[in-house]
Amino acid sequence: MRPAYDDPRTTDQPITRAPPPPRGPGHRPGEEPLTEHLVDPDVPRDLHAFIAGLPKAELHVHHVGSASPRIVSELAARHPDSKVPSDPEALADYFTFTDFAHFIDVYLSVVDLIRTPEDVRLLTYEVARDMARQQVRYAELTITPFSSTRRGIDEGAFMDAIEDARQAAEAEFGTVLRWCFDIPGEAGLESAEETVRLATDDRLRPEGLVSFGLGGPEIGVARPQFKPYFDRAIAAGLHSVPHAGETTGPQTVWDALTDLRAERIGHGTSSARDPELLAHLAERRIPLEVCPTSNIATRAVRTLDEHPIKEFARAGVLVTINSDDPPMFGTDLNNEYAVAARLLGLDERGLADLAKNGVEASFLDAPGKARLADEIDTYTARWLAS
Ligand SMILES: O=C(O)c1cccc(C(=O)CC[C@H]2O[C@@H](n3cnc4c(=O)[nH]cnc43)[C@H](O)[C@@H]2O)c1
Numbered sequence: 001m002r003p004a005y006d007d008p009r010t011t012d013q014p015i016t017r018a019p020p021p022p023r024g025p026g027h028r029p030g031e032e033p034l035t036e037h038l039v040d041p042d043v044p045r046d047l048h049a050f051i052a053g054l055p056k057a058e059l060h061v062h063h064v065g066s067a068s069p070r071i072v073s074e075l076a077a078r079h080p081d082s083k084v085p086s087d088p089e090a091l092a093d094y095f096t097f098t099d100f101a102h103f104i105d106v107y108l109s110v111v112d113l114i115r116t117p118e119d120v121r122l123l124t125y126e127v128a129r130d131m132a133r134q135q136v137r138y139a140e141l142t143i144t145p146f147s148s149t150r151r152g153i154d155e156g157a158f159m160d161a162i163e164d165a166r167q168a169a170e171a172e173f174g175t176v177l178r179w180c181f182d183i184p185g186e187a188g189l190e191s192a193e194e195t196v197r198l199a200t201d202d203r204l205r206p207e208g209l210v211s212f213g214l215g216g217p218e219i220g221v222a223r224p225q226f227k228p229y230f231d232r233a234i235a236a237g238l239h240s241v242p243h244a245g246e247t248t249g250p251q252t253v254w255d256a257l258t259d260l261r262a263e264r265i266g267h268g269t270s271s272a273r274d275p276e277l278l279a280h281l282a283e284r285r286i287p288l289e290v291c292p293t294s295n296i297a298t299r300a301v302r303t304l305d306e307h308p309i310k311e312f313a314r315a316g317v318l319v320t321i322n323s324d325d326p327p328m329f330g331t332d333l334n335n336e337y338a339v340a341a342r343l344l345g346l347d348e349r350g351l352a353d354l355a356k357n358g359v360e361a362s363f364l365d366a367p368g369k370a371r372l373a374d375e376i377d378t379y380t381a382r383w384l385a386s
C-alpha cells in the first residue's frame with residue numbers, strides 16, 4: 001500500500017492563503033468544519049489556515065478521550081441507561097471539570113459506554129476520521145485495554161476491533177494509526193499485570209502496538225512500583241511513554257526516566273520547576289508530549305499564559321504538541337498548534353519545525369519519518385511561495 005504521507009490528495013492540492021475549510025479525507029458532505037469555534041482572535045487567520053493544512057503527527061491522544069460529541073451521543077443512544085448525556089449541547093457542561101479527579105470520573109463514565117467490540121470499532125474508526133480532517137497523517141493513540149476487558153469485552157474481539165478500524169482508517173482516510181497500551185495506574189498492580197499480558201502475549205498483541213504507557217491520577221500512584229511491568233514491555237520491544245509530572249512534581253519525571261526508562265514523557269509539566277531536569281531532557285533529547293489546553297481543563301496549570309511551554313523551549317527541550325482528550329477539553333490538535341504559536345510567538349516556519357518535532361519524536365521508522373518531514377517542508381515552502 002502507498003504510504004499515507006505521500007497522499008496526492010493533500011500534497012498536490014492547490015494551497016491558498018484564504019482560510020480553507022479544514023476538510024481532510026475524513027470529511028463528509030454537509031458536516032461542519034471541526035475547528036470553526038476554535039479560532040483564536042490573537043492568532044492571525046492566515047496562520048490558522050496554515051495550521052489547518054499542515055501535515056501533522058500526534059503522539060499523545062487518548063482513545064476514549066477522543067470520542068467527539070457525535071460519537072458519544074451515538075454510543076449513549078445505543079446504551080440509554082448511561083449517565084452520559086446524549087445531547088451534544090449538554091455534553092459541553094458535562095465536560096467541564098473541577099479538578100483532575102473529577103475529570104477521571106467523567107472519563108470513566110464515557111468508558112462505560114464502550115460495551116461491545118462494535119462500539120470499540122466505531123470509536124476507533126471515527127476518531128481516525130476526525131484526525132484525518134485535521135491533516136493528521138500519523139497518530140499514536142493511547143488505549144487502555146484493561147478498562148474494556150474488565151468490563152467484559154472479550155480480549156481477542158477487542159484487538160480485532162482496533163486492528164480492523166486501523167486498517168480501514170489507513171486505507172480510507174490515509175491516517176496511519178499506532179497504539180500505546182497504558183496501565184490505568186490507580187486501578188493497581190492487577191491492571192498493570194493485565195495490560196502487560198495483553199501487550200506481550202503473541203496471540204493477542206496487535207500489529208499496530210508500538211509503546212507502553214501509564215496514565216490516570218499520579219497523586220498516590222508512585223511510578224517505581226510499575227518498573228517490573230515496564231521491564232517486561234520493553235523486553236518485548238515496546239517503547240516506554242509514561243505520563244509523569246502532569247499533576248505531581250519533577251521527582252515523578254525523574255522516576256519515570258530512571259525506573260520506567262521513559263523515552264518520551266507524557267506532559268512533564270512540572271519539569272519546568274527543576275532546571276537540572278530540563279537540562280537532562282534537552283541533552284538526552286527526551287521529548288515532552290505537551291498538551292496545553294488539557295493542563296488548563298484539568299486545572300493542572302492555572303492559565304495558558306502561565307503554561308511552562310516557553311521554559312521548555314528556552315531550555316532546548318524537544319517539545320511536541322498534542323491534544324490529549326480533545327473533545328473533553330473543547331479543543332483539537334489544530335487549536336493546540338494555534339495555542340503554541342501564540343505562546344511561543346511562532347510563524348509558519350516555527351510551526352513547521354514544531355510539526356517536525358512530532359515526527360522526530362514518533363516511533364515511525366526512518367523512511368516514514370523522512371517522508372512525513374518532507375511533506376511538511378513541501379507544504380510549507382509552497383504556502384510561503386503562494
Ligand atoms: O477502567 C477502570 O476500571 C479504572 C479503574 C480505576 C482507575 C482507572 C483510571 O484511572 C483510568 C484513567 C484513564 O485516564 C486516561 N487519561 C486520559 N487523559 C489522561 C490524562 O491527561 N492524564 C492521565 N490519564 C489520562 C488514561 O489513559 C487512563 O486510562 C480506570
Ligand SMILES: [Zn+2]
Nearest residue numbers: 062243266324
Ligand atoms: Zn494523557
